Amino acid sequence: MSRETLDWLNKNTLIGFTEKRGTAWHYHRGMQGTESNHYRGAIPVQDVQRRLFDWEAVPGEVFVTSPLTGRPERDLERVAFSRSDTGRVLGYFGPGYQPHPYGEWLLNKVANLLDDDLAVGSAGLLKGGAVAWVSVEVPETITTPEGVAFRPHLLATTSFDGSLATTYKPVVTNVVCDNTMNAALNESGRTVRVKHSRKSELKLAAARDALGMVHRVADSFTQEVTRLCRTDVSERQWQRFLDAHVELPAKPGRGRTLAARKREALTSLWTDDARVAPWRGTAFGVVQAVNTHAHHGQTVRGATRPERNALRAVTGDFDTLDRSTLATLAGVLERTELVRAA
Template identity: 65%
Template structure:
């Protein structure tokens, strides 16, 4: 299904392959015209369309104040400015016909905690030409057992830097380095968070209470009740029997893992392929919102805050 050139590499993805295979075109600013009812075309003042140079695909329409952030410059050169030489590209891709792109830079080896959680820290760089995303650099974690993306800070924010597509926005390298703490510092912080959550017990009764809060059951029969029942059944199966979750059953980490795994691999997907939906949620922040919402709900059930190290 991958054509003549596969999309998996046995080691680091060469930077030049990312440039050639993904970013080998330009996002061109084009004047915007509309059909004139008197005949011909009329220029729309103060507006521009951002168009792919290779196939003419219109990715977005903006005011003249919109500033393009070319993928090669912002997702390769800017990340190179942020990082050390012992980090490499682990994944990169285009979404929405090229209107959204990301590059993930990772450490070469996985990290395994004493609790048996194996993960790989990485830095996401993502931006868009359709207005859906400011240029974003953020730390994240890939959970190896289920190939899930998880929030790097879990309960904390401040793990990302955003630059708007405006002429007054600037990339400040020193500020970005300080805010992100770069990838190496992520392993210790995430390991401490995992340990804290694994030490937090969740009884069978508390798990049932979490399900009641996370997936409320409608009083009246119908489609909503059926969907809620199916979701609760799937979460229970993950909690009790799935090796991506059940080794940590009875802990707060198991709760986070169950909800995150459900969202990645079990939840119904409409209007997109699952892999694209998952990556869009990773680059736009949906996964961080999910993990933190899970912890807030669980904190309410346990009636105490979940304090995590970062």
């Protein structure tokens, strides 16, 4: 990882409740500046505004070089949004685009819904400020009878590059491996999305319901973990799952080599890794192996691993992965009840 990326993470993300979860992997004391980005308890809302969102996305005119004259001409159909502090262009949009300022949509609207049991646990900027998130969490880490420690939270995200609608959804962080997991493992859960259109409106009742899911997620996730830990997966069934999840091409070549490496990495997690092996022989162990490999072992191109993981968390890719893993395993075990309707 480049020093530039590490410097960005230390200055453009805030990590709360470190007394419960420990320091983030990117923590570098020499890059903290005059103020640490780690908080032993909850992160004050005003600190998120001051340290991350204290700038505006300013609209500006777009000019395109004409192929006929070679001179710049104004594009009347598009507008560019740039950061008021750095001048960095965040995205280009048509006339129907409605911006969702981070301070308003990720802080003010969420802060108005917070109660005494919920507080900001993390927040950050990605892609130079084009994507942002705020996580609202319960203070205490929860541990299931099977030894799975997790933190339920509401993830609020939006963007200024057109990649994301403003989204509020319940998710779970698996503490032992710092993985984002689907809150109900095989269900989509309660998600609220607001498009960047002129009719943008956050329905407070829906948002309040999503926020309330943070409390209900604890029971839901605990029940799912128990259910999956009680579903046995033999070594033969594990091999059959690998055959279905990572098909090994018959013809030698790069494809076969890459597939073999992925199968070996998954098996190593399954048999020897403390993040997965304690649940070896169960359906939860299968989900944990695939999820952990996606977070920490899968090849990353075009981005750093932490940025890729953060983006996949906010876009819901890890939710899709968990549901897909269970669907594949259900087919192997011939247990259709493993997958419930979303």
